[in-house]
Amino acid sequence: MWIRIYAIFIKELKQLSRDRMTFGMIIMIPLVQLMLFGYAINTDARHIHVGLVDLSQTSESRAVEQALVATQSVDFIARYRSIKEAEVAITKGEIRAVLYLPADMTRRLFNHPLYDHKQTDSQLTQPIGQWIVDGSDTVIASTIRALRNMPLDEVANHTATRTAPSFEVVQYFNPEQRTVVNIVPGLVAVILTMTMILFTSSAIVRESEHGNMEFLITTPVRSIELMIGKIAPYVLVGLLQVAIILYVGHWMFSVPIKGSILSLLGSSILFIFASLTLGLVLSTIAKTQLQSMQMTIFILLPSILLSGFMFPYDAMPVAAQWIAEALPVTHFMRMIRAIALRDASLLLLGKDALWLGLFTIGGIIIASLRFKKTLG
Amino acid sequence: MISNESEQVEYAIEAKGLSKHFGNNIAVNKLDLKIPKGSIYGFLGPNGCGKSTSIRLLTGLLEASEGDVTILGNPLLGHEEALKKRIGYMTQKFSLYDDLTVQENLNFVGAIYGFVGKRKKARLEELLALYDLEKQAKQFAGSMSGGQKQRLALACATLHSPELLFLDEPTSAVDPENRREFWERLFDLCAAGTTILVSTHYMDEAERCHALAIMEEGNKRADGSPQALMDAMPATVVEVSGNKLRQLKQTLTQHPEILSAAQIGAHLRVLVKKKVQDPLSLISTLSDGRETVLARPSLEDVFVTCTGDRYVD
Ligand SMILES: Nc1ncnc2c1ncn2[C@@H]1O[C@H](COP(=O)(O)OP(=O)(O)OP(=O)(O)O)[C@@H](O)[C@H]1O
Numbered sequence: 009m010w011i012r013i014y015a016i017f018i019k020e021l022k023q024l025s026r027d028r029m030t031f032g033m034i035i036m037i038p039l040v041q042l043m044l045f046g047y048a049i050n051t052d053a054r055h056i057h058v059g060l061v062d063l064s065q066t067s068e069s070r071a072v073e074q075a076l077v078a079t080q081s082v083d084f085i086a087r088y089r090s091i092k093e094a095e096v097a098i099t100k101g102e103i104r105a106v107l108y109l110p111a112d113m114t115r116r117l118f119n120h121p122l123y124d125h126k127q128t129d130s131q132l133t134q135p136i137g138q139w140i141v142d143g144s145d146t147v148i149a150s151t152i153r154a155l156r157n158m159p160l161d162e163v164a165n166h167t168a169t170r171t172a173p174s175f176e177v178v179q180y181f182n183p184e185q186r187t188v189v190n191i192v193p194g195l196v197a198v199i200l201t202m203t204m205i206l207f208t209s210s211a212i213v214r215e216s217e218h219g220n221m222e223f224l225i226t227t228p229v230r231s232i233e234l235m236i237g238k239i240a241p242y243v244l245v246g247l248l249q250v251a252i253i254l255y256v257g258h259w260m261f262s263v264p265i266k267g268s269i270l271s272l273l274g275s276s277i278l279f280i281f282a283s284l285t286l287g288l289v290l291s292t293i294a295k296t297q298l299q300s301m302q303m304t305i306f307i308l309l310p311s312i313l314l315s316g317f318m319f320p321y322d323a324m325p326v327a328a329q330w331i332a333e334a335l336p337v338t339h340f341m342r343m344i345r346a347i348a349l350r351d352a353s354l355l356l357l358g359k360d361a362l363w364l365g366l367f368t369i370g371g372i373i374i375a376s377l378r379f380k381k382t383l384g
Numbered sequence: 385m386i387s388n389e390s391e392q393v394e395y396a397i398e399a400k401g402l403s404k405h406f407g408n409n410i411a412v413n414k415l416d417l418k419i420p421k422g423s424i425y426g427f428l429g430p431n432g433c434g435k436s437t438s439i440r441l442l443t444g445l446l447e448a449s450e451g452d453v454t455i456l457g458n459p460l461l462g463h464e465e466a467l468k469k470r471i472g473y474m475t476q477k478f479s480l481y482d483d484l485t486v487q488e489n490l491n492f493v494g495a496i497y498g499f500v501g502k503r504k505k506a507r508l509e510e511l512l513a514l515y516d517l518e519k520q521a522k523q524f525a526g527s528m529s530g531g532q533k534q535r536l537a538l539a540c541a542t543l544h545s546p547e548l549l550f551l552d553e554p555t556s557a558v559d560p561e562n563r564r565e566f567w568e569r570l571f572d573l574c575a576a577g578t579t580i581l582v583s584t585h586y587m588d589e590a591e592r593c594h595a596l597a598i599m600e601e602g603n604k605r606a607d608g609s610p611q612a613l614m615d616a617m618p619a620t621v622v623e624v625s626g627n628k629l630r631q632l633k634q635t636l637t638q639h640p641e642i643l644s645a646a647q648i649g650a651h652l653r654v655l656v657k658k659k660v661q662d663p664l665s666l667i668s669t670l671s672d673g674r675e676t677v678l679a680r681p682s683l684e685d686v687f688v689t690c691t692g693d694r695y696v697d
């Protein structure tokens with residue numbers, strides 16, 4: 009039995025190493041994704057392009073503008089004479105928001121409680137200006153909304169009252185709040201899902217498509233041996249990808265890797281096995297490589313959207329959470345972030361590990377049962 | 385004891401009422417087979433007549449819709465795994481790995497059949513020499529010629545010295561010279577005791593078999609040794625020579641007693657129903673005194689008489 013598995017393993021490795029395209033993809037997919045997510049995609053909105061309608065034209069209005077620029081949230085790229093003009097610019101998409109400072113802004117500012125703590129007459133309290141925001145992008149809208157309570161003491165020449173905050177927030181992990189720190193370990197999970205499922209699902213289908221299967225079935229190879237031999241090389245491929253992503257992420261984006269190598273390795277292997285068996289199950293359904301590709305995408309989309317990679321798991325509706333729980337990637341996403349960023353040990357994550365293990369066993373059973381059938 | 389044993393013929397393949405339906409399409413219809421051990425048996429038939437499907441049923445690759453199969457003395461059903469070690473199968477389509485070399489392909493198949501170490505090395509060298517593949521050992525299988533591929537496929541199918549060998553159209557991509565060579569190998573294997581079942585649509589190949597079955601649309605139309613089939617042919621062969629054979633052919637095929645007329649070079653080969661008392665004079669009258677002679681029946685004549693609408697019971 010082991011001779012046969014080993015023979016298939018060696019054969020598959022040789023074929024893999026000769027297939028330049030696939031081999032290139034194994035390396036390039038993680039690198040390209042890492043660049044995209046590391047540099048281009050940033051969920052903290054910064055330097056949003058905005059416009060200004062300043063009817064007050066005072067030193068105070070300029071001070072307000074300076075204070076806003078200092079937050080780095082917005083860049084004033086244009087000035088307009090009226091709200092009308094600014095609205096057109098928003099519609100055209102030239103700016104995402106506009107700040108309107110009315111002619112009596114200076115008076116409003118002096119009456120403002122954040123500016124003058126002696127001012128208690130709420131009748132006189134009015135906002136000093138208005139933001140008009142293109143609300144279609146919620147990330148931008150919420151960034152601007154966060155400017156509502158911007159302290160005005162930099163505008164005033166004296167220290168204004170500091171209202172004591174209701175909560176104090178201490179940030180344990182990722183103190184600088186960089187998205188990339190959370191993204192890189194998550195990327196490990198997404199890329200493994202993609203490549204592991206895709207490669208295995210097409211590996212078996214390729215065998216039937218090229219007519220090799222007809223011969224193999226009449227040899228003493230058993231289906232379980234064929235499956236183990238065929239997916240074993242991809243365990244190595246998967247580990248290689250984990251290493252690339254974490255190493256390059258650490259080196260280029262200074263993403264900390266706090267957990268132990270052993271826990272990382274253990275959780276990665278568990279997840280790789282789970283993804284590979286999922287790919288195997290798909291391969292018993294697909295008849296052509298194109299079909300296996302389509303099915304991979306069918307799994308990949310919820311894996312990216314629901315696993316907590318893009319949006320926090322806790323914020324999803326319950327039904328979506330159930331679907332997410334069924335996907336191996338959700339469990340691995342939790343594990344790899346916990347291990348890489350919070351130095352959790354594998355033991356601490358027993359529930360997720362157990363689930364991946366069970367998924368693998370279930371997958372192998374289903375795949376070998378179905379596999380038998382397709383041979384007729 | 386000896387006399388008793390030798391009387392009894394041992395069969396490598398016995399099939400009774402073997403059928404395979406694909407939906408409404410009947411690919412194989414109630415096939416009965418008895419193939420003695422140590423013989424070469426042929427399936428002769430046109431495209432789509434069910435040769436490949438029959439072989440897949442007999443190798444256990446497909447499950448039969450009906451019927452029983454006994455392979456090498458064991459019922460196929462339930463013994464598939466044990467029988468896999470004793471049978472070899474060369475598929476119609478090349479089923480080895482194009483992106484592996486000849487050596488690597490053989491190595492892989494060897495390991496699959498449990499050959500290791502020295503034993504494997506010795507067997508591979510033997511096969512490379514036997515099938516004249518030594519020069520190609522390091523070549524990728526995908527880049528080889530049709531004949532070389534076919535020799536590699538045969539080497540892989542016979543690597544474990546099977547007792548029963550299935551060959552599905554093994555020579556379809558091979559020139560006549562290599563085809564002769566290939567059949568020499570088959571006779572060597574047969575002499576060593578291997579039973580061979582080979583499918584083909586070439587008459588000359590079918591003629592080399594010890595026995596064959598003529599198949600059409602899933603049915604076995606006739607079977608027996610080539611000689612027996614020719615002897616039992618329900619028609620007489622008359623050859624006509626002369627000019628304007630095309631027109632003559634038209635007139636002859638209209639006649640109810642004439643099964644077929646086909647032009648072969650300068651002759652017209654006419655098959656006349658056996659019940660016609662004097663076929664020569666019949667044809668002479670019909671062909672306005674052109675030269676007519678009786679000819680020896682060929683396997684092709686057998687094939688023609690037992691397929692199509694000319695099929696005579
Ligand atoms: N998997 C299948 N599903 C449906 N129909 C099939 C299947 N396999 C074969 N057939 C049908 O069964 C019939 C016999 O096919 P088969 O491949 O056995 O022919 P063949 O004699 O090997 O022909 P060829 O000389 O072209 O190889 C054909 O009509 C074919 O369409």
Ligand SMILES: [Mg+2]
Pocket residue numbers: 435436437476552553
């Ligand atoms: Mg065929």
